[in-house]
Amino acid sequence: MLMSLLVAGLVAVGAVAIIDLLLTVAVIRRLREHSDLLRQTMNSGFSASVVAPVGTEIGAFTATTTTGATIGDGDVASGTVVAFLSAGCEPCRTRLPQFVAYAKNADLRAVAVMMDGDRDDPRFQEMLSALESVGEVIVEEFGKPVWQAFRVQGTPAFVATGNGRIVSTDLPGAPDPVLA
Numbered sequence: 001m002l003m004s005l006l007v008a009g010l011v012a013v014g015a016v017a018i019i020d021l022l023l024t025v026a027v028i029r030r031l032r033e034h035s036d037l038l039r040q041t042m043n044s045g046f047s048a049s050v051v052a053p054v055g056t057e058i059g060a061f062t063a064t065t066t067t068g069a070t071i072g073d074g075d076v077a078s079g080t081v082v083a084f085l086s087a088g089c090e091p092c093r094t095r096l097p098q099f100v101a102y103a104k105n106a107d108l109r110a111v112a113v114m115m116d117g118d119r120d121d122p123r124f125q126e127m128l129s130a131l132e133s134v135g136e137v138i139v140e141e142f143g144k145p146v147w148q149a150f151r152v153q154g155t156p157a158f159v160a161t162g163n164g165r166i167v168s169t170d171l172p173g174a175p176d177p178v179l180a
Contacts, residue, residue: 049169051084051159052151056166059149063113065136066128071111073149077164081108081171082150084157085131086115086142087124092156095171096130099158102171103134108160110135113146115155 062072076082083099085092103110112131116139117124131137140146150159150166160168 050152050154051157051169052166054166054169056151058161058164058166059145059151061145061149063138063140063146065138066132067136069136071136071138073164076109076111076161078162079108080161081106081110082159082161083110083112083131084115084147084150084152084155084159085112085127086155087117087121087127088115089155093123093127095156095158096127098171099156100130100134111138112136113138113140113152116141 058073058077060073062070064070081103083103085096085099087093099110099112112135114124114128114131114137119125119139128137128139138146150157158169158171159166
């Protein structure tokens with residue numbers, strides 16, 4: 001009787017070990033497939049950038065700043081750094097001081113495009129105030145003309161312009177952005 005219980009227990013442990021081995025092999029196979037798919041995606045020119053690539057021509061747009069001035073694509077064609085930010089975006093708030101410091105010290109025109117949001121939100125007001133201290137600010141819904149002109153897909157995004165084209169897609173010396 002004892003011997004048959006030991007044999008049954010040994011068979012059960014062996015069966016569990018075999019099932020575990022089969023599941024492990026299946027997971028490894030799936031991870032290899034996943035790695036191959038990622039490698040193919042990365043080799044196909046996929047980019048995690050949230051703006052158009054360097055060299056892209058700036059699209060046409062006209063917008064009104066918070067002071068009532070009108071800005072168009074011709075006004076930001078050269079020597080301008082444009083920031084695309086949202087008050088509800090934690091990475092945007094983290095990078096805001098970097099942009100403000102850069103805009104104060106750079107020999108470039110600074111324009112900020114804020115995603116329209118709850119204007120009574122203290123975070124919105126703080127960001128707006130900080131941005132207005134260093135340049136012109138456009139408050140516009142995501143996907144509207146200015147966002148489209150630079151092909152912005154997310155925030156934070158920073159663009160430097162030259163000759164009507166994008167010449168840089170980040171703040172010089174700043175760490176890589178975290179996509180929101």
